[in-house]
Amino acid sequence: MAGIDEVARLAGVSTATVSRALSGRGYVSDATRVKVAQAAQDLDYVVSSNASSLASGRTRNVGVVVPSLNHWFFASVIEGAESALLRQGYDLTLYNLTGGGEERKSVFDHFLLRQRVDAVIAIGLELTEAEVSSLHAMGKPLIGVGGAIAGVFSLTMDDVAVARLATEHLLSLGHTRIAHIGGGKEFDLDFHLPSNRRIGYEGALRDVGIEPDPGLFRPADFTLPGGYEAAKQLLGNPHNRPTAIVASSDEMAIGSVLAARDLGLHVPHDVSIVGIDDHQLSGFFGLTTVAQFPRRQGEQAVEALMEYLEPGKDAPASAGVPLPYELIVRSSTARPPQ
Amino acid sequence: MAGIDEVARLAGVSTATVSRALSGRGYVSDATRVKVAQAAQDLDYVVSSNASSLASGRTRNVGVVVPSLNHWFFASVIEGAESALLRQGYDLTLYNLTGGGEERKSVFDHFLLRQRVDAVIAIGLELTEAEVSSLHAMGKPLIGVGGAIAGVFSLTMDDVAVARLATEHLLSLGHTRIAHIGGGKEFDLDFHLPSNRRIGYEGALRDVGIEPDPGLFRPADFTLPGGYEAAKQLLGNPHNRPTAIVASSDEMAIGSVLAARDLGLHVPHDVSIVGIDDHQLSGFFGLTTVAQFPRRQGEQAVEALMEYLEPGKDAPASAGVPLPYELIVRSSTARPPQ
DNA sequence: ATGAAAGCGCTAACAC
DNA sequence: GTGTTAGCGCTTTCAT
Numbered sequence: 001m002a003g004i005d006e007v008a009r010l011a012g013v014s015t016a017t018v019s020r021a022l023s024g025r026g027y028v029s030d031a032t033r034v035k036v037a038q039a040a041q042d043l044d045y046v047v048s049s050n051a052s053s054l055a056s057g058r059t060r061n062v063g064v065v066v067p068s069l070n071h072w073f074f075a076s077v078i079e080g081a082e083s084a085l086l087r088q089g090y091d092l093t094l095y096n097l098t099g100g101g102e103e104r105k106s107v108f109d110h111f112l113l114r115q116r117v118d119a120v121i122a123i124g125l126e127l128t129e130a131e132v133s134s135l136h137a138m139g140k141p142l143i144g145v146g147g148a149i150a151g152v153f154s155l156t157m158d159d160v161a162v163a164r165l166a167t168e169h170l171l172s173l174g175h176t177r178i179a180h181i182g183g184g185k186e187f188d189l190d191f192h193l194p195s196n197r198r199i200g201y202e203g204a205l206r207d208v209g210i211e212p213d214p215g216l217f218r219p220a221d222f223t224l225p226g227g228y229e230a231a232k233q234l235l236g237n238p239h240n241r242p243t244a245i246v247a248s249s250d251e252m253a254i255g256s257v258l259a260a261r262d263l264g265l266h267v268p269h270d271v272s273i274v275g276i277d278d279h280q281l282s283g284f285f286g287l288t289t290v291a292q293f294p295r296r297q298g299e300q301a302v303e304a305l306m307e308y309l310e311p312g313k314d315a316p317a318s319a320g321v322p323l324p325y326e327l328i329v330r331s332s333t334a335r336p337p338q
Numbered sequence: 339m340a341g342i343d344e345v346a347r348l349a350g351v352s353t354a355t356v357s358r359a360l361s362g363r364g365y366v367s368d369a370t371r372v373k374v375a376q377a378a379q380d381l382d383y384v385v386s387s388n389a390s391s392l393a394s395g396r397t398r399n400v401g402v403v404v405p406s407l408n409h410w411f412f413a414s415v416i417e418g419a420e421s422a423l424l425r426q427g428y429d430l431t432l433y434n435l436t437g438g439g440e441e442r443k444s445v446f447d448h449f450l451l452r453q454r455v456d457a458v459i460a461i462g463l464e465l466t467e468a469e470v471s472s473l474h475a476m477g478k479p480l481i482g483v484g485g486a487i488a489g490v491f492s493l494t495m496d497d498v499a500v501a502r503l504a505t506e507h508l509l510s511l512g513h514t515r516i517a518h519i520g521g522g523k524e525f526d527l528d529f530h531l532p533s534n535r536r537i538g539y540e541g542a543l544r545d546v547g548i549e550p551d552p553g554l555f556r557p558a559d560f561t562l563p564g565g566y567e568a569a570k571q572l573l574g575n576p577h578n579r580p581t582a583i584v585a586s587s588d589e590m591a592i593g594s595v596l597a598a599r600d601l602g603l604h605v606p607h608d609v610s611i612v613g614i615d616d617h618q619l620s621g622f623f624g625l626t627t628v629a630q631f632p633r634r635q636g637e638q639a640v641e642a643l644m645e646y647l648e649p650g651k652d653a654p655a656s657a658g659v660p661l662p663y664e665l666i667v668r669s670s671t672a673r674p675p676q
Numbered sequence: 677a678t679g680a681a682a683g684c685g686c687t688a689a690c691a692c
Numbered sequence: 693g694t695g696t697t698a699g700c701g702c703t704t705t706c707a708t
């Protein structure tokens with residue numbers, strides 16, 4: 001727990017110089033920079049982040065707000081953000097809003113405003129105007145991932161195009177009775193992904209002259225059991241059984257695969273199923289899917305933030321680049337029966 | 339961004355009194371406490387955590403170190419810890435060590451030592467002696483969850499008893515050829531859960547006079563595909579097919595269920611399968627399992643820390659209480675065939 | 677390129 | 693019970 005003054009003494013310079021040498025701002029000759037670095041190392045010196053933050057106004061810490069941790073997408077984005085932040089010497093403090101209203105209010109009213117963070121990343125969350133403006137008023141950059149926030153720079157996939165791509169894959173195989181398992185209305189509140197994906201699905205159908213059949217749409221909750229239920233209904237219908245399903249998430253798609261099996265239907269011989277995500281289990285289930293890359297999204301969010309936070313640093317300038325997605329064809333899709 | 343002095347002025351007291359009134363330490367009359375609280379609220383005052391930390395030496399922040407986020411157990415423990423910390427007014431800063439050696443070193447050498455955290459919780463990680471002692475030297479309480487750390491207070495399940503319970507459930511149904519899918523040696527390095535569970539499994543068998551058959555043990559990697567592979571081998575063996583499987587995790591158990599199905603075996607009619615965890619998908623698969631409660635473990639870790647950190651506060655005194663576990667019987671286990 | 681010195685906003689003795 | 697005051701350990705003008 002050596003202090004900056006001990007380092008200064010050992011290096012034979014002033015504390016001001018030590019600060020400059022170690023932080024990299026301001027002029028320091030190469031010679032002293034080396035001397036200081038050596039002294040710091042010898043003493044196992046590590047800056048006190050509190051003292052540093054108090055004096056400089058920068059905390060080198062970013063807050064990450066998520067609706068839940070136990071979810072592949074959120075966890076992956078956080079992992080990506082964490083490792084990018086670590087590389088930049090930043091800490092990540094996590095605010096999980098699973099608890100609901102009270103918790104959320106307390107996070108915004110007390111925690112994020114304590115000068116603890118330089119910026120915040122909101123994942124899969126639609127913030128209220130009040131929340132956004134209170135952060136804004138504090139001068140804290142805010143960036144959204146996986147869900148557009150009004151008036152805030154957000155990394156968000158082109159959900160319409162993604163669902164369209166999945167649907168086009170099935171159309172190109174010759175399917176015409178294609179069902180869709182999407183999110184229910186309750187998921188549309190927080191980000192419009194469900195409707196956007198439905199729009200993409202319907203758009204692809206209409207483009208080839210097929211009018212979407214409302215009977216071939218089922219809402220579900222993005223979980224595997226939810227997808228299972230929905231697919232059971234779709235595939236068990238005696239009159240209008242689809243030959244293919246586009247599910248809005250891989251977990252729902254996997255649920256659909258299991259539902260098909262339980263009905264004695266063979267995937268992809270009797271029914272083709274495509275998901276969206278490229279979840280870690282999708283390979284195992286042979287699921288054809290449109291991959292998104294959440295780890296990368298976390299990294300990209302951090303890169304974008306760094307441009308605000310460290311102007312003139314090695315700016316990766318990745319902001320504004322549209323998020324990539326990619327069709328991955330496995331064994332859950334094929335030409336329709338006969 | 340009002341400061342403490344403005345609050346003091348508005349309330350007509352000194353800054354010291356404001357500090358005392360808001361933090362709850364030291365004597366303040368009820369009347370002034372109310373006045374101060376009102377003034378603080380009127381001004382939207384929030385303490386600057388940096389200034390407060392610098393002056394007091396306490397950060398009200400705890401570091402949580404995990405090997406990975408994208409895993410049910412870790413994510414659940416973190417969720418539990420996060421919400422418990424929030425209630426106590428603490429922040430959680432997350433250190434994810436997925437990246438490996440370099441990242442890990444940097445976390446320990448630079449991040450945790452920056453006076454940023456008051457304590458650290460290590461989840462599912464075996465820390466080296468050097469890591470433990472550097473934290474110790476800084477006077478930072480350290481507590482482990484899900485993996486005993488030498489010389490450190492850890493919350494850890496009685497893995498022997500848990501595996502024994504799962505095995506006894508099968509024995510009591512009349513099974514005698516019971517296989518075990520456990521962790522490979524590589525997982526034993528970080529915490530001895532795999533061997534302990536195997537010991538529990540073998541102990542239960544020996545207690546009823548059955549000598550464990552090494553041919554009925556398969557190592558796997560705790561994942562669903564890993565469990566699938568292992569179960570395929572076990573169940574495909576023409577000579578010594580087990581009538582039941584104890585898997586060391588629910589994900590491996592679910593993989594086993596799928597393997598059985600793919601072989602045309604009916605669960606539980608042809609083969610019984612029991613897991614350990616009570617993973618979120620276990621209900622869906624009808625899996626009999628021994629539940630552990632990771633959220634609760636995260637909360638308990640925080641409660642234990644608070645006893646160090648806030649002596650004399652409402653101590654939940656939960657430390658040292660053994661972690662609960664519970665057999666949950668669903669539809670994946672039954673009497674053996676005929 | 678480097679040093680001196682004035683804070684950053686709060687807490688904790690200590691005095692009353 | 694409350695006020696006064698001296699720091700906490702750094703960063704950053706401003707000189708030089």
